Amino acid sequence: MRKLNLCIDIDGTVTQPHDWLPRANRFFKMQVEEKDVKKYEIHEVLGIKKSAYEEFYNLFGKLLHRDAKIRTGVKEVISKLSLSHGIHFVTAREEKMRDVSIEWLKKHQIPMDTISLLGTCDKVDRARKLSCDIFIEDSLVNAEMLCRNGFPVLLLDCSYNKGALPVNIIRVNNWFQIEKIIEDTSLKSEQFQSAI
Numbered sequence: 001m002r003k004l005n006l007c008i009d010i011d012g013t014v015t016q017p018h019d020w021l022p023r024a025n026r027f028f029k030m031q032v033e034e035k036d037v038k039k040y041e042i043h044e045v046l047g048i049k050k051s052a053y054e055e056f057y058n059l060f061g062k063l064l065h066r067d068a069k070i071r072t073g074v075k076e077v078i079s080k081l082s083l084s085h086g087i088h089f090v091t092a093r094e095e096k097m098r099d100v101s102i103e104w105l106k107k108h109q110i111p112m113d114t115i116s117l118l119g120t121c122d123k124v125d126r127a128r129k130l131s132c133d134i135f136i137e138d139s140l141v142n143a144e145m146l147c148r149n150g151f152p153v154l155l156l157d158c159s160y161n162k163g164a165l166p167v168n169i170i171r172v173n174n175w176f177q178i179e180k181i182i183e184d185t186s187l188k189s190e191q192f193q194s195a196i
């Protein structure tokens with residue numbers, strides 16, 4: 001079995017993807033529903049200026065991250081994978097979110113080797129530094145950028161990341177499917193193996 005370096009996004013990937021919605025609805029006095037979230041950029045979903053969303057995030061970002069709900073299977077699957085593979089969280093969250101991010105991971109008993117808070121969506125350099133074998137993401141734009149640079153991606157299916165995918169991005173529905181693909185991949189010599 002090969003040891004793989006797994007890079008894992010946080011928001012929408014280990015947390016549930018629509019956590020921000022109730023607070024944003026209250027703040028902006030809107031009634032956007034989960035089914036309406038068809039874009040990744042939240043200000044585009046809400047039809048507001050990016051600066052207005054940034055104001056909201058400055059006020060509530062830490063609370064949103066603290067209260068984020070975990071996706072089904074995350075704790076079990078990452079705990080199991082951590083016994084054989086490297087677990088590296090790579091998030092676009094800013095450095096000032098380090099404490100709240102680490103606290104949240106601890107609270108949910110999610111093991112890790114490293115966490116990178118990049119403050120940008122460009123994760124390619126960090127993936128390279130971490131010798132990433134598989135990246136787990138929910139953003140289609142990030143996934144495509146990683147894929148173009150040679151990193152295979154497992155993309156958690158969400159209402160905002162629909163669309164055709166290149167061969168090195170596999171759409172997955174849950175963390176148990178991720179576990180299966182990673183276990184299969186680590187047993188084979190090829191870089192990436194779809195279990196679907």
Ligand SMILES: [Mg+2]
Pocket residue numbers: 009010011012013137138139
């Ligand atoms: Mg994300």
